[in-house]
Amino acid sequence: MPDIKKILVANRGEIAIRVFRTCRRLGIKTVAIYTHADRTAPHVRYADEAYCISEADNDTSYLKADKIIEIAKKAGAAIHPGYGFYSENPTFVQRLEEEGVVFIGPSAEHIKLMGSKTGARNAMVEAGVPVVPGTKNAIRDIEEAKKTAREVGYPIMLKAVHGGGGKGMRLVQGEEDFESSFRMASSEAENAFGNGDMYIEKFIIGPHHVEIQILGDKHGNALHLFERECSIQRRHQKVIEEAPSPFINDETRAKMYDVAVKAVKAIGYYSAGTLEFIVGENQDFYFLEMNTRLQVEHPISELITGVDIVTEMIKVAEGKPLTYKQEEIVRTGHAIECRIYAEDPSNNFAPSPGLITVYETPGGPNVRVESGAFAGYEVPLYYDPMIAKVCSVGKTRESAIIAMKRILTEYKVCGIKTSIPFHQRVLKNETFLAGNYDTSFIDTKFDMEDLQRKEGKDPSVALIAAAIKQLLSEKISAQRSVTRRDVGESNWKRFGRLTSLGNRLG
Structure with a gap:
């Protein structure tokens, strides 16, 4: 199969940009798709080509198989699905195979098999994987x-x-x-x-959600990129992940790696995938499900291994063997990912769409930010509320936590509510710091009421701030109407000082 020269990402937001970055590094041209609601989104500007798939101003759907395939064929592009949308849709992948469009992911058969909870369970039993x-x-x-x-x-x-x-x-x-x-x-x-x-x-008592990142190719090779701990969840959805897991011991870890790789080889799976396990308080582990796609939390596996998972997905789609052998994959350090959602954690994580007025991302040697937002971007209500993935990496878990605390302090998002305050409190929580939290963490070990009290605002504060701003405005107007006495200070400096004071008071 010839090398892939152009890739269309059938997705939006930060995951589209993440795939495009690997493409840019590899010299591969990129194609974005977007709806009217996303016409100003960063992934649209980042790509070499962009196509609107909306049929009307109020059409917000990215599930346009016919349109996406038409654009891919017209552009001469392979398709990477990202996650969500068509990433685990066997019918869509089957269509691509029939239309002669390269899909950067596993086969339709594998997606269908592992997409059925019962089918996946039976397949894992045959492969010798322990199941609940x-x-x-x-x-x-x-x-x-x-x-x-x-x-x-x-x-x-x-x-x-x-x-x-x-x-x-x-x-x-x-x-x-x-x-x-x-x-x-x-x-x-x-x-x-x-x-x-x-x-x-x-139901397993004291359950930990631990997953193994795997890669397979079409030549029968398979390997793992170690594990991720994903037990901090709200409404069964992950909010913080770390690699490696602070809970499982080395014996359990080795068994899980062995089982995961054998399972991948047993079913002939290729591309990136993740085997998710539930681990009990006694370290017994059981297969939960397999995600036949790139995971949201894949960056922390890349940070501790140096492996670009998207690059490997592209090579596998080209028919090439994996770049690495298992013994060449070395785990270095510890990484943490916080998913930043446009949600109000003080209001039961209710969605918080709206206009982002200030957007400042953290920097430094220990940080990785993948985002689809910017100052002036209006977060739409129609899509997943995650606006960014923020990752820290350190030599030890303690240093990764310290780095993440600093990162979240520097991350400024105004105009909407975000989950940043929630993450900051988790990083101070004793159970989290001890590394022995399970999937019940938010319900049993985290003081959500305290967060709500501290994040909630007294309406009188807003009224007082508004009154002070009005007084400052009147003061500035009055000063403009009289002869300036302090000729040594410019109007710009005076205005800046008063405006700054008003902002602090408001």
């Missing part, structure tokens, strides 16, 4: 599901067969709550994914 006790097939009948739940033993977790992103999931502590939980989870799955099939898993 539970159902082998989809269940819709409540009475059958109740019987299975009794056999597995409470507490159990209900999950949508075709789910993801925390949708269609319910923790059930006892049979008295089962029926209502099952109906709600199935209905949510039906609305979100068009399929209400459910399956049941034993």
Whole structure:
């Protein structure tokens, strides 16, 4: 297969820019797609070519398979999906294969297999991967599901067969709550994914969410890039990740690496992927799911290994073997990622779209920022609220935490609410600092009420600030109407000093 000369990213925001950066380094031309809502977005300006896929001003959808394929063929570009949207859609990938458009990712067969919770589970069992006790097939009948739940033993977790992103999931502590939980989870799955099939898993006590980053090629080679700890989550979605995990021991770590690589080879998987595991408080681990795409948190694996995962994805799509052998991958240091969302953490993480008036990103040798925002950018309500991924790296976990504290202090975003205050408090939390947190961290170990109290504003403060600003404005007007006595000070300096005072008071 010839080398790829041009890549269309079927995505938006920071992930599109992240892929474009690797393309620029490799000398590959780039193509962006955008909607009317995203016409001023940074990824549009960053690309060599950009095409609007909206059919009307109020059309905000990126799910335009026909349009995207048409643009890719016209531009002579391969397609990288990023994450979300079409990244794990086997029908879309099958279309690309039929249309002769190169897809930078795994095969449609692998996406379909691992996209089904039950199919993935059965495949992992055959590959010798430990799985959580539970159902082998989809269940819709409540009475059958109740019987299975009794056999597995409470507490159990209900999950949508075709789910993801925390949708269609319910923790059930006892049979008295089962029926209502099952109906709600199935209905949510039906609305979100068009399929209400459910399956049941034993709920693991003190669960840690640990994942192994893997790479495979079309020549039967596979390797891992170590693990990531992803246990700090809200509504089953990750908010902070770190690599390596501070919880698992070296024996568990080695077993997980071995299992992950063997599983990838067993199913013949190629491109980047992630095997996610649930690890109990006793270090027993079980397969959770496989993500057949680039993960949001992939930068921290790159920071501790020096491997550009997107580069490897491109090479694999070209039919080339992986650049590295396992023994050449060396883990160095510790990395942390904070996902910065346009959300109000003091209001149950409610979305906070709007105009960004100030946007200053941190710098320095220990920081990596991937963002799709800028001062003057209006964060739309139509898409995922994540505006940036901020990563720190250090020789040790302690130094990575110190670096992240400094980074978050320097990161300035005004005009909207963000999750930065939440991250800052997590980094001071004793349970987090000890490295022994699990997926219940926010619910049991983090004082959300304290955050809400400190972030909440007394409305009288805003009124007082507005009054002071008005007085300052009147004072400036009065000074302009009289003869200037202090000829040694310029009007620009006086205005700057008064404006600065007004800003501090407001």
